[in-house]
Amino acid sequence: MSHTTLATVLFLLFVVGTLGITFWASRQNKTAADYYAGGRSFSAAQNGLAIGGDYMSAASFLGIAGLIALYGYDGFLYSIGFLVAWLVALLLVAELMRNSGKYTMADVLAFRMSPRPVRTAAGVSTIVVSIFYLLAQMVGAGALVGLLLGITSDSGKALTIVGVGILMIVYVVVGGMKGTTWVQIVKAVLLMGGATLVTLLVLGKFGFNLSGLIGEAAAQSGKGTAFTEPGLRYGTEAQGIWGKFDLISLGLALVLGTAGLPHILIRFYTVPTAKDARKSVLWGIGIIGTFYLLTLVLGFGAAAMVGSEAIRAENAAGNTAAPQLALAIGEAIFGEVGGTILLAVIAAVAFATILAVVAGLTLASSSSFAHDLYAHVFKRGEVTEKQEILVARISAFVIGAVSIGLGILAQAQNVAFLVALAFAIAASGNLPAILYSLFWKRFNTAGAVASIYGGLGSALILVIFSPVVSGRPTSLIKDMDFHWFPMENPGLFSIPIGFLCGYIATRMSKEYNESKYAEMEVRSLTGVGAEKASTH
Amino acid sequence: MTTQHHDSSVYEQIRATDRFQELRRRYRSWAFPMTVAFLVWYLLYVVLSAFARDFMAIKVLGNINVALIFGLLQFVSTFYISWAYSRHSAAKLDPLADELRGEIEKADK
Numbered sequence: 077m078s079h080t081t082l083a084t085v086l087f088l089l090f091v092v093g094t095l096g097i098t099f100w101a102s103r104q105n106k107t108a109a110d111y112y113a114g115g116r117s118f119s120a121a122q123n124g125l126a127i128g129g130d131y132m133s134a135a136s137f138l139g140i141a142g143l144i145a146l147y148g149y150d151g152f153l154y155s156i157g158f159l160v161a162w163l164v165a166l167l168l169v170a171e172l173m174r175n176s177g178k179y180t181m182a183d184v185l186a187f188r189m190s191p192r193p194v195r196t197a198a199g200v201s202t203i204v205v206s207i208f209y210l211l212a213q214m215v216g217a218g219a220l221v222g223l224l225l226g227i228t229s230d231s232g233k234a235l236t237i238v239g240v241g242i243l244m245i246v247y248v249v250v251g252g253m254k255g256t257t258w259v260q261i262v263k264a265v266l267l268m269g270g271a272t273l274v275t276l277l278v279l280g281k282f283g284f285n286l287s288g289l290i291g292e293a294a295a296q297s298g299k300g301t302a303f304t305e306p307g308l309r310y311g312t313e314a315q316g317i318w319g320k321f322d323l324i325s326l327g328l329a330l331v332l333g334t335a336g337l338p339h340i341l342i343r344f345y346t347v348p349t350a351k352d353a354r355k356s357v358l359w360g361i362g363i364i365g366t367f368y369l370l371t372l373v374l375g376f377g378a379a380a381m382v383g384s385e386a387i388r389a390e391n392a393a394g395n396t397a398a399p400q401l402a403l404a405i406g407e408a409i410f411g412e413v414g415g416t417i418l419l420a421v422i423a424a425v426a427f428a429t430i431l432a433v434v435a436g437l438t439l440a441s442s443s444s445f446a447h448d449l450y451a452h453v454f455k456r457g458e459v460t461e462k463q464e465i466l467v468a469r470i471s472a473f474v475i476g477a478v479s480i481g482l483g484i485l486a487q488a489q490n491v492a493f494l495v496a497l498a499f500a501i502a503a504s505g506n507l508p509a510i511l512y513s514l515f516w517k518r519f520n521t522a523g524a525v526a527s528i529y530g531g532l533g534s535a536l537i538l539v540i541f542s543p544v545v546s547g548r549p550t551s552l553i554k555d556m557d558f559h560w561f562p563m564e565n566p567g568l569f570s571i572p573i574g575f576l577c578g579y580i581a582t583r584m585s586k587e588y589n590e591s592k593y594a595e596m597e598v599r600s601l602t603g604v605g606a607e608k609a610s611t612h
Numbered sequence: 613m614t615t616q617h618h619d620s621s622v623y624e625q626i627r628a629t630d631r632f633q634e635l636r637r638r639y640r641s642w643a644f645p646m647t648v649a650f651l652v653w654y655l656l657y658v659v660l661s662a663f664a665r666d667f668m669a670i671k672v673l674g675n676i677n678v679a680l681i682f683g684l685l686q687f688v689s690t691f692y693i694s695w696a697y698s699r700h701s702a703a704k705l706d707p708l709a710d711e712l713r714g715e716i717e718k719a720d721k
Contacts, residue, residue: 149679153661156686160654163693167643287674294675305669305679306661320662327658331651354701361694365687595623601635602713 083420090266090428091243097258098251108461109610111252111468112179112443113345116609120352122261124359127343129260131158131334131360132267132367133209133433134216134395135495137426140368141401142394144375146384148293148303150310151375153323154496155368157330162364164507165335166357171350172514172600173341178607180440181341181506182448185513185528188592189521192453197528199448201505202338204532205498206441207479209337212494213434214240214483219395220426234484240431241480247435248442248472252465256435257346263432264363270425271370274398274418277405278377286373293379303379318562326496329567333499336506339440348609377401381408399423434479442472486552496565497539504570505532508578514600516582517593523582531574538566626716635708642700650693657682 105111118126136158143151177183182198217240218233247259282289294303302308311323334340344353378387378401390396399422406418446468451459486494508527512519538561539545547557582588599605626632660668661679668679 149683152680152683153658156654156657156683160650160686160690163650163690164647166694167647167697287676290675290680301669301671301675301677304675304677305665307665311662323662324655324658327655327661331654351701351706354698358694358698361690365691369687591621591624594627597636598623598626598632598716601632601639602709602716604713604716 078416082417083423086420086424087427090262090424091431094259094262094428094431095246097262098247098255101251101255101258105252105254107610108179108465109607110254111465112447113342113607114253114257116346116348116607118257118346118356120347120355121359122257123343123347123352123356124363125264126257126260126346127340127356127360128268128363128367129262129264129432130339130343130436131364132264132429133495134213134426134430136367136371137267137271137429138216138219138395138398139212139495140371141374141378141398142387142391142396143309144372145378145382145387145397145401146394147309148297148299148376148379149306150308152372153306153310153327154330155371157327158334159361159365159368161331161334162357162361164332165340166354166361168514169335169341169510170344170353170357173510174344174347174350174353175603175606176514176596176600177345179342179345179447180444181338181510182444182452185509185524186448186452187513187596188589189513189524190587192456194521194524195448195452197525198506198509199444199453201501201528201532202444202448203441203475204536205336205502205505206338206437207475207482208498208501209339209495210434210437210441210475210479211482211486212498213430213437214479215486215494216395217427217430218483219391219393220399220423220430237483238480240427240434241476241483243431244434244438245473245476247431248438248476249469253342253346253439256432256439259432259435263428266425267429268363268367270422271367271374274377274402274405274422275370275373277409277418278373278381278401281381281405281408289373289376289380293376295380296383297379298384321568322563322565325500325563325565325568328571329496329500329503329565332503332507332567332571334502336502336510337499338444338502338506339436342440342443345607350603350606374398374401377405381405399426438472438475438479441475442468445471445475497544500539500565500567500570501532501535503531503567504535504574505529507571508574512578512582514596517590518582518588519578520582520585520588522585522587523578526581527574527578530577531570534573535566535570538563538570542566626712631708631712635705635712638704638708642697642704646693646697650689653689654686657686 109115140151140154143154173184176187181202182195185198186194214237218237247256290304294301297303299308310326311320347353347356378397381404382400387394387397387400390400399419402422403415403419407415446464450467451457451464505528508531509524512523512527541559542561542564543551543559544564545551546553547559670678672678672681
């Protein structure tokens, strides 16, 4: 049996299993709290695994392993930023958000503001961030399929992306948050299992000598000791001073983005209390941190055993390094059959990863459309739960279709890099408004609207006029050059702009609601009046 | 599923009590300085990666250099701060928050 057949069989098993879970979950979905927040009845450990499942995306698994394999140390920078970011979520956001919100990020932002403008802004920003993130996952799916099924034609890749898109729509539309959460849990266990297995095999091969592994990776990379130092990919000496600022911009976006990602924020609503939200983040940090330590070994292992030439030949951005490593290490230890099996397992796990994250993102953005834009803005709250959920399901279809289309268009980018852009946009558009509304008494409607549009808009504009979009051989549009912004990541400018817009607009408007802030503070710290778990 | 709707003035009264102010102080005086600390520590690492490459390249143990150790220390500090926060919450925040919530909900019935 070839690895293609085996991987397809394993992946189909995952699909059948998770579809079973999804339909089982759909029979328990009765209320809006069930659909949007899984009835708020997941345990802290379950939600912690689901947080890991939502967060350890194709970007983490394929993208970071690939960056480390090709550029050595610089890929590790991503892991560190992605992990430290969880402290912002743990210390400042998770519990307070669980206590004062209901289904979406906008619930917290609109708590003491004039609801319609704030919900509109937050809904728009949720959907934009989610679509950027979705795009990255879809590109990952396209990269995998070439290696996995031997499909290299553009139409074949496009077909895979369509398939992934349709599956995720089914998960979300049928299973809601409950089904999606279980898919995340299953996927997190599979991913941790797969990554641990390959890591142990790689370490075993090098006699559990980390220094030896690193030495071999550096030697095989053809870059010598530079491979183990920062600067091969970001802030290279050739890029000059702007390259170095770009590195700092990336670092800032990574650390401040997590607590502004809508699909992560709604995870805090799926547990019964704020205490459980805290515990689930602790579980999440443990799982995610361990996973990034594993990817360090995977990346160096791929550099040492596969070699950067072979990786680049398969996928120029490095997205296939981890599955290629699985094949190489399997062959080296168990012979040809072993390599085939290991490649199939890792490829199926990677597919499962993409599918699950994509489902989480679709849920977050369609929930925000239905709950924030449709129910509260268009219908001014005059809508039944049934209608609202119907709209949520329809918008899941539409968002799924949009991300399928965009995914087909953007095949040549590294997925970790695309995700970094989504983080920059989340950190600029969402985080300032979230922190201000939780902690700043004087914050008001004008400030919330200005910080969201200011941060989101400046991040988008800077990306459009950056070398990512035009002016370089690796740009999205190759034949034109309209870039004037020297950096790839906008965070260094757009995050302060988001904070500044919020501050200035707040100061310029006299409005603010003292008593609602008192209510928010008391509720967010004590948990009085927090949404309860459903009892069925 | 019920959500209590208090008169907003009730919350203002609670907010003005010494015990609530104490809860607020215990939360903020731990979380805010710690946030500043881990952000500074992380940004120091990022800035050194960009501007102090010779320092980061110093080999400490075999092929393991300062950059790698610095990166791994970020993992250690993240795990430690998470653990410390959960200890702080369990000891100093949860009992007081539970007490206040119990009283408010009791007064409600």
